[in-house]
C-alpha cells in the first residue's frame with residue numbers, strides 16, 4: 001500500500017515537473033512569436049509612414065543630392081506634410097503605437113536628407129548595421145533612444161523602436177519597399193515609441209502565461225485524476241489478488257497461507273494458541289460415488305458450521321482438500337480437546353446433498369503452543385500426526401503426544417515408500433494353495449501381498465498393510481493384487497489347472513466406487529469367469545459399515561464372485577449375523593484352528609462353527625494348519641478346505657505350477673492317505 005502511494009506521488013511530481021518544463025518551453029517560444037508579431041505590426045506602421053509620409057512628399061532627386069541640405073522652404077513644406085500625414089505626440093504622452101515621434105530620411109551615403117528635427121537636416125552620420133541593412137534592401141529595426149548629443153536639441157522620448165525602411169525608385173519614381181526589382185536609393189528611419197509596444201507585448205505575454213498556466217493546470221489535474229483513479233483500481237485489484245492468495249475460493253475461508261500468516265502473528269506475542277486440524281473421514285468416497293458437486297456441498301457445509309461455531313477471535317481455514325483448521329487463543333490442552341469433541345459433534349450432523357442425507361464425520365488432531373511447538377509449522381505437523389492417530393483409531397479427536405510421533409514419522413515415511421513401491425513394481429503377489437479335504441487336491445489359492453524391498457528384503461504385509469489401509473493407496477494396491485492373482489489363475493488355467501484365487505479386501509475397498517468396475521474389467525482382461533475370483537473380507541471390515549458392505553457384496557455375489565469371511569473367530573461376529581450377509585465361505589482363523597484335537601471349550605466352539613457354517617450353506621476353510629493331526633481333525637469335523645504351512649507355504653505366483661507338479665501327489669497322500677490311517 002505504502003509503495004503504491006509513493007508511486008502515485010512520484011508520478012505526480014515527475015509529471016508536474018515535465019508539465020512545468022513543457023509550459024516554460026512553450027511559453028518562451030510563444031512569447032518570442034508574440035513579440036515578433038507585435039514588432040511586425042509596428043514595422044508595418046513604419047513602412048506605411050515611410051510610404052505615405054516620405055515617398056509621397058520627397059522625390060528620388062531629393063535623395064540624390066550629395067552634401068547639400070534641402071532648401072529651408074522645402075523642409076518647411078515637408079514638415080507641414082509630415083505633420084498632416086501622421087500624428088506626432090508630445091514627449092511623455094505618446095500613447096499611440098500608430099504615431100511616430102521622429103523620422104529620418106537617409107541617402108545611401110549616410111547623409112540625412114530630411115528629419116523632422118531640423119537640427120539634423122543635411123548632416124552626415126556614420127549610421128549603424130541596421131541602416132546598412134536597410135540600404136541593402138531589408139526592413140530592419142532596433143530598440144534605441146534619441147539621447148544623442150545635446151547639440152541636436154533632441155527631446156527625451158524614452159526608448160524607441162527605430163524601423164529602417166529601404167526607399168526604392170525606378171524610372172524617377174518611388175517604388176514599393178518590397179519591390180526588389182527597383183534599386184534602393186535611400187532609407188527612411190521611423191521612430192515609434194517603444195513603451196506601448198513593449199506594454200502590448202507584456203500584456204499579451206501575461207495573457208499567454210495565464211492561458212498556458214490554466215491549460216496545463218487543467219491538463220495536469222485531469223492526468224493526475226486519471227492516474228490516481230487507475231492507481232485506486234490497481235490497488236483494489238491488488239487487494240483482491242491479495243485476498244485470493246490468502247483465501248479459499250470454494251468456501252471463502254482462509255487458505256493454508258492465510259491461516260499460517262495469521263497464526264504466525266498470534267504466536268509472536270507468546271500467548272497460548274491451540275490448533276485443531278480437522279480432516280473429513282472417507283471424503284474421497286463421496287467425491288467418487290456422488291461426484292464433485294456433492295463433495296463441494298459437504299465442504300461448504302462444514303466450512304459454514306465451523307464459521308458459525310467459531311468465536312470472534314478464532315481463525316478458521318480450509319487448508320486444502322477435506323482438511324480444515326481452527327486456531328483459538330488462550331486455551332490449554334484440556335480445553336482444546338473439549339473443543340475438538342464439540343467440533344466433532346458439529347460435523348457429525350448429516351449433510352443434505354444430491355437428495356441424500358449423508359453422514360459426515362471428521363478426525364481431529366489437537367496441538368497447543370508452546371507445548372507442541374512454537375511455530376505454526378510444528379503445530380500443524382504435530383496436529384497432522386495426532387489427526388492421523390485419531391483416524392486410525394477412529395477416536396474422533398486426539399491430542400498430540402510425543403510417543404505417537406515416532407511411530408507416525410515411520411508411518412508417513414513408509415506410506416510414501418509404499419507409494420514408490422507400487423510405481424516401481426516392488427510389490428509382488430504370493431499364492432498359498434488351499435486343499436480340498438475330501439479329494440486332497442488343490443482347488444484354490446489365496447493371494448498374499450509381498451514387498452520385495454531393495455534393502456529390507458521380502459517384507460510381509462503385517463509390516464505395511466495396516467498403514468496402507470489408512471490411506472488411499474489401498475485402492476491401487478488391491479487392484480494390483482487382483483490383477484496379479486487373475487493373471488496367475490489364467491496361466492494355470494492354460495496349463496490345465498483350474499483353481500479359484502482368493503484376494504483380501506480392506507474395509508476401504510468396500511467404499512471404493514471403482515472396485516466393481518475394476519474387478520469386472522480385470523476378469524474381462526484375463527478372460528476368466530467371475531466364479532474364479534473370491535474376495536476375502538474380515539469381520540471388522542464387514543462391521544465397519546454393515547449396510548454399505550451388504551450392498552456392495554450383493555452386487556459382487558450377483559456377478560458370480562465368491563465371498564469369504566476372513567479371520568472368523570477373532571472378532572465378535574455372530575453366526576446369526578452371517579446369515580444376513582451374501583457370503584458363501586467362512587475362513588476360521590488360526591487362533592481357533594489350533595484348538596483342533598485339543599479338547600476343551602475352544603475345540604467345541606470350533607466344531608460348532610463348522611457345523612453351523614454348513615447349516616448356513618457356507619464352505620468352511622481352516623487356515624493356519626501347521627501339523628497333520630490338526631489337518632485330520634478338521635477333515636473329520638467336516639471342514640471343506642485347508643490352508644496352512646503344513647500343506648504349502650505362500651509362494652511366488654509363478655512357482656505354483658512347478659510346486660503342483662512336484663507336490664500334488666504327496667499332498668493328496670498327506671490328506672487322504674493318513675486320514676485312511678486315522679480312520680482305520
Ligand code: C2E
Nearest residue numbers: 448449460461462481504505506624625626644645646650
Ligand atoms: P490373512 O488374510 O489372514 O492371511 C493369512 C496369513 O496367514 C498370511 O500371512 C499367511 O502367510 C499366514 N499363514 C498361512 N498359513 C499359515 C500357517 O500355517 N501358520 C501361520 N502362523 N501363518 C500362516 P501374511 O501373508 O503375512 O498376511 C498377513 C495379512 O496381511 C493377511 O492375513 C491379510 O489380512 C493381509 N494381506 C495380505 N495380502 C493382502 C492383500 O493383498 N490385501 C489386503 N487387503 N490384505 C492383505
Ligand code: CA
Nearest residue numbers: 446504536566
Ligand atoms: Ca485372507
Ligand code: CA
Nearest residue numbers: 566567587623
Ligand atoms: Ca485370515
